[in-house]
Amino acid sequence: MQTPVDTLATPHARELLDYLSDTAGKAIITGQHTQTVPMEEIAYIRQVTGREPMLRGFELLAYSPNINYADMSEACLKEIEEDRNTLDLALDWGRKREGIVTLTYHWYSPLGGRDKAFYAEHTDFDARRVLVEGTPEREAFFHDMDAMAALLSPFLEEDIPVLWRPFHESDGTWFWWGAKGPAVAKELYKLMFTHFTQVHGLHNLLWVWNCRLAEGWPGEEYVDVISLDEYLPAYAPTDYRAQYEALVAATTRNKVAALAEIGYLPDLALLEKSRVPWAYFMTWSKEFCIGESRNSAQALRQVYASDYAIKL
Secondary structure, rough: OOOOOOOOHHHHHHHHHHHHHHHHHHHHHHHEEEEEOOOOHHHHHHHHHHOOOOOEEEEOOOOOOOOOOOOOHHHHHHHHHHHHHHHHHHHHHHHHHOOOOEEEOOOOOOOOOOOOOOOOHHHHOOHHHHHOOOOOOHHHHHHHHHHHHHHHHHHOOOOEEEEEEOOOOOOOOOOOOOOOHHHHHHHHHHHHHHHHHHHHHOOOEEEEEEEHHHHOOHHHHHHOOHHHHHHOOOOOOOOHHHHHHHHHOOOOOOOEEOOOEEOOOOOOHHHHOOOOEEEEEEEEEEHOOOOOOOOHHHHHHHHOOOEEEEEO
């Protein structure tokens, strides 16, 4: 079993980490990201398979404190409107104690930016400046963290453990937090870990790091779950073993590992044979789940019918 990196982690957070640790290599927890209030992905999976995923992901982009409504596309506005109230959905689902809550935060840059300002191409926000005392960037960064901590506090008050995955995909440069390299992103992550645990007392969070590059590794004292996002260019049956080996080589073998975002479902027959110790997977939303363009209905049925899959 694994000990949470937050020494004051709540009993339920400890239980969740124990559960993930015990599951890895024996089974895999099914997961699905949702991005809208109707959560149409969950309804689709239920319709196709008769079951629901054990892990449910919720998007927080609409809660970014610095959204530039005066300069955005219709697509951006639609995405924000669809995402409103997803925290309420996550809180309500967490209260039921049936499954696992994980949160994804496409954080609009704390200063400046236009349109979808979580993308580096839409903001001149320089994450390196957050690491310099007294800069406007650092002040804005901490302002936004305080705002998000306040929104997460009801999960603590209701004793709901959360898989918290900030600064995801920092092995790429497309988001502002990764645009200056993973070594910068890991320092942002460490700042958040200290601020959320020591200042705001969010001891219900399990900390999920989402980078497969060694230079981005924050260290074992900051991470509960190592993870990666993988969008294969085309479908091929896989247990994601190669991705697992690359991830642990760059980070550690001492932590629970997860497929935090995937485009294509793993092949459960292969995974049951290989026992690659992924604790859970989370398929991305909309067309990655619904329809036949990514994962077929037959593939969904095979995963949710497998004895190796943990589902509701």
